[in-house]
Amino acid sequence: MLKKGRGLACLEYPTGMYGGGDPSQxxxxxxxxxxxxxxxGTVELGEGAKTVMAQMAAESLGVPYETVTVSNFDTDxxxxxxxxxxxxxxxxxxxxxxxxxxxxxxxxxxxxxxxxEASPEDLEIRAGVVxxxxxxxRKKTVSELAAAAIYxxxxxxxxxxxxxxxxxxxxxxxxAIDASAAIAWGTVVADVEVDTETGIVRVERIIGAYxxxxxxxxxxxxxxxxxxxxxxxxxxxxxxxxxxxxTTEHQARNFxxxxxxxxxxxxxxxxxxxxxxxPNGPFGAKGVGEMTSNAIAPAIxxxxxxxxxxxxxxxxxxxxxxxxxxEEREQGGNGQG
Numbered sequence: 001m002l003k004k005g006r007g008l009a010c011l012e013y014p015t016g017m018y019g020g021g022d023p024s025q026x027x028x029x030x031x032x033x034x035x036x037x038x039x040x041g042t043v044e045l046g047e048g049a050k051t052v053m054a055q056m057a058a059e060s061l062g063v064p065y066e067t068v069t070v071s072n073f074d075t076d077x078x079x080x081x082x083x084x085x086x087x088x089x090x091x092x093x094x095x096x097x098x099x100x101x102x103x104x105x106x107x108x109x110x111x112x113x114x115x116x117e118a119s120p121e122d123l124e125i126r127a128g129v130v131x132x133x134x135x136x137x138r139k140k141t142v143s144e145l146a147a148a149a150i151y152x153x154x155x156x157x158x159x160x161x162x163x164x165x166x167x168x169x170x171x172x173x174x175x176a177i178d179a180s181a182a183i184a185w186g187t188v189v190a191d192v193e194v195d196t197e198t199g200i201v202r203v204e205r206i207i208g209a210y211x212x213x214x215x216x217x218x219x220x221x222x223x224x225x226x227x228x229x230x231x232x233x234x235x236x237x238x239x240x241x242x243x244x245x246x247t248t249e250h251q252a253r254n255f256x257x258x259x260x261x262x263x264x265x266x267x268x269x270x271x272x273x274x275x276x277x278x279p280n281g282p283f284g285a286k287g288v289g290e291m292t293s294n295a296i297a298p299a300i301x302x303x304x305x306x307x308x309x310x311x312x313x314x315x316x317x318x319x320x321x322x323x324x325x326x327e328e329r330e331q332g333g334n335g336q337g
Contacts, residue, residue, distance in 0.1 A: 001196045004204075007302025010187045013291035014180030015278070016088040021167035024092035025079035028057060028100045029158035030108065032150050034128065034143025036063055038070045038097060041081030042089045047289060048220035049089050055216055056094045056282055060101035061108070062125030063142055079160075087287025090216060091181060092163055094282025099161025107157045108142070111149040115140055182278040184286040186210040190299035191267075194307045196326060199319030201237055202267075203300060209272040213286030218273060221288055225271040228292025234261035236297035237316050311336045 016022055027039040038057045044050045054068040072078050081093065109120035112130040116123070122133050131139035140148075149155040165181040189207040194200070206229050215221045238259045243250050252258035277284025301312045310325035313336055325336055 003307040005303040005307025007299045009295040009298035011295040015091045015182040015287035019168045020165035022082035023164035024096045025162045026096035026100045034146045035067045041078040043084040087289045095163035096161040100159040103159025182286045188295040188299040190303045192303040199323035205268040207270045211274040212288040213278040214284035232293035232296025
C-alpha cells in the first residue's frame with residue numbers, strides 16, 4: 001500500500017567558525033588601464049566564490065564588474081584565508097574586500113580631486129566614471145585616473161583589508177558566548193510516498209526557504225539550495241558509507257562503490273530566498289552553503305512518520321530499515337528504525 005506524508009524541519013546555521021577567530025584578508029590594486037585585480041586566499045570549489053568576490057569589489061569601488069579579476073594563487077603569494085568551510089567565504093572575504101576597496105577608493109578620489117580640481121568629498125564614482133557631484137560634465141573615467149595616478153602623481157592605487165570576528169570568550173557564570181559572526185535560518189518541507197510492502201521511500205517534493213541575509217548573486221544562491229538539497233536527499237535515502245557500521249565490512253572505498261542520488265532521482269524542488277540582512281555582513285550577506293543540506297533528512301523522517309507512523313532515527317532510510325520499523329510497530333513495539 002502506498003501512503004503519503006508531509007514533514008517539516010527547521011534549522012539555524014552559523015556563519016564562520018563557532019567562537020570566531022577565523023580571519024580572511026584581501027588585497028586590491030588598480031592597474032593603469034583601469035582594471036582591478038583582487039587577491040584573496042579562499043578557494044573556488046565551484047560555488048561561485050570568485051564571481052561573488054568580483055561583484056562585491058566592483059560595487060565597493062564603483063567600477064564595472066567586467067573590469068575585475070579575482071586571483072587566488074597559492075598560500076605563498078595570496079593573502080591569508082582560514083579556509084573554504086563553515087559557510088564563511090562570502091562573509092569573511094567580502095568584509096575584507098570591502099575594507100581593501102575602501103582604501104583604494106580613497107586614493108582614487110584623492111587623485112581625481114587633483115585632476116578635476118575638486119575636493120574628494122565632492123566626488124562620486126558611478127559605473128567606472130568619477131564626477132563632481134552636481135556637475136556631471138566635470139568627470140574622468142577610472143582608467144584615465146588610474147593612468148594619471150601612476151604617470152602624473154606617482155601614486156599606487158591599492159588597498160588591503162582584513163576581517164575576523166574576535167575569538168569569543170565564555171561567561172563563566174552564565175555560560176553565554178557570542179559564538180558566531182552571523183546566524184542564518186532555514187525551513188524545509190518534504191512530501192513523501194512510502195510503500196508499506198517494500199519499504200521504499202519516494203520523495204516527491206522538497207520545499208526550502210532560507211534566510212541568506214542578502215543574496216549577492218541570487219542565481220548562485222539558488223544553485224547552493226539545489227546542490228544542498230541533492231546532498232541532503234542522498235544521505236537521507238541511499239548514501240551509506242558504512243553499511244555494516246561499526247564494522248568496515250563492505251565499506252565504500254571509491255565513488256563507484258558509493259550509491260549517490262543523481263539528477264534523474266531528484267524530486268520537484270521549490271525554493272525561496274529570504275533576505276534579512278546581517279548588520280555586520282558584506283552588503284548584509286550571511287553564509288548559505290552548508291545549511292541547505294542539513295534539514296532535508298529530518299524533514300523526510302518526519303514525513304515518513306506522518307505517512308506510516310514510524311520514527312526513522314538512523315541514516316539512510318533504506319527499505320530494510322523502514323520495513324523493520326513498520327513490522328516492529330505492528331508487533332506492538334515503538335516503531336523505530
